[in-house]
Amino acid sequence: MRLQFILSEIGQGLRRNLSMTISVILVTFVSLTFVGSAALLQIQIGKMKDDWYDKVEVSVFLCPQNSSVPTCASGEVTADQRADIETALASPEIKPYVEHVYTETKDQAFKAFEKQFKDQAWTAAVTVDDMNSSFRIKLTDPQKYQLVSDVVSGRAGVEDVQDQQRLFDKLFSVLNHATLLAGGLAAVMLLAAVLLITTTIRLSALSRRRETGIMRLVGASTFFIQLPFMLEGAIAATVGALLAVGGLWLGVEYLVSDWLSESVNWIPYVDTADVLTVAPILIVIAILLATISSLVTLSRYTKV
Incomplete structure (x- = not known):
């Protein structure tokens, strides 16, 4: 009721x-x-x-031809400069934080560029020589980006260092x-x-x-x-x-x-x-x- x-x-x-x-x-x-x-x-x-964040990489872009960056004053990265950068990446101060380092050549960079921008007409003016070769570094801890950046930034042959996490x-x-x-x-x-x-x-x-x-x-x-x-x-x-x-x-x-x-x-x-x-x-x-x-x-x- x-x-x-x-x-x-x-x-x-x-x-x-x-x-x-x-x-x-x-x-x-x-x-x-x-x-x-x-x-x-x-x-x-x-x-x-x-x-x-599990896929975050640090990209060390090496000098291409005709770069205006001071560290690229001698032109495209040389074999000695590349070896010096590889030695720096293997140094004891950052090695514990580096899980893997692999190299992307200019040809590989150009193929990736063509695949990504295949529908754009302006890509016809871009050549392999316009690409940067680079080191792609997978870190054990993405928060340690600054340690890697401090070691390789400003070295001869390095045009730029980018952390994908900052972009994200x-x-x-x-x-x-x-x-x-x-x-x-x-x-x-x-x-x-x-x-x-x-x-x-x-x-x-x-x-x-x-x-x-x-x-x-x-x-x-x-x-x-x-x-x-x-x-x-x-x-x-x-x-x-x-x-x-x-x-x-x-x-x-x-x-x-x-x-x-x-x-x-x-x-x-x-x-x-x-x-x-x-x-x-x-x-x-x-x-x-x-x-x-x-x-x-x-x-x-x-x-x-």
Whole structure:
């Protein structure tokens, strides 16, 4: 009997404030979509770091012809200069941090260049002589890049030293800023959701003040009186959270898995399993928002 009464009160409250309930659902949906997007973006960054940092190399580019770098003043790298660089890379101070060193010749660099830019018309003007030969160094710890750089930078025959991790870090920095932006927008939308839930519960409580007064007179507990109002907000917020989960699932399935991964297939992407991992968090956030908003509002507007 009590359950039937509570359900009827919830249905009555949702019907009386239908437009506000729909507003709560939509605002919760939008805000939690931003929250979920920020979470998925962080998962994406983590996957890329795990995959790419294991493949990070330090590239020591040797002098080509006609380089303007001071260390290349004598022209293209000589055999003696190359041998000096190899000796430096085998020195005791950095050898423990070097897992493997292999050489890329100008011919190999040119073939890789042609493969990467095969669809570009301007590549016809590039020749083998324009390429750099290089040493590709796999480190046991990518964080030790600076040790290698200090040893080989500035040596005759070395045009440039590049750490791939630094290039990746720039990309990850951009993605982290995008996460912060999504998080900021989510915070604003969550505040709007809290205000809407509060307003909805307040209107519902005011419209049924006579009923709650009668319930108080016949001995109903505060919790029993407030429960229908709390469930109204929780139901609306949960529906919004489920819509957010559905939207994220569709986005990942059709935009990421079906389209983006086909276009750029060398990046490990988030998948629908990651969405299902985030889903319980979004639902819990929605319920907590509704519960806290309801308790704050009902403590004032269900007093008789």
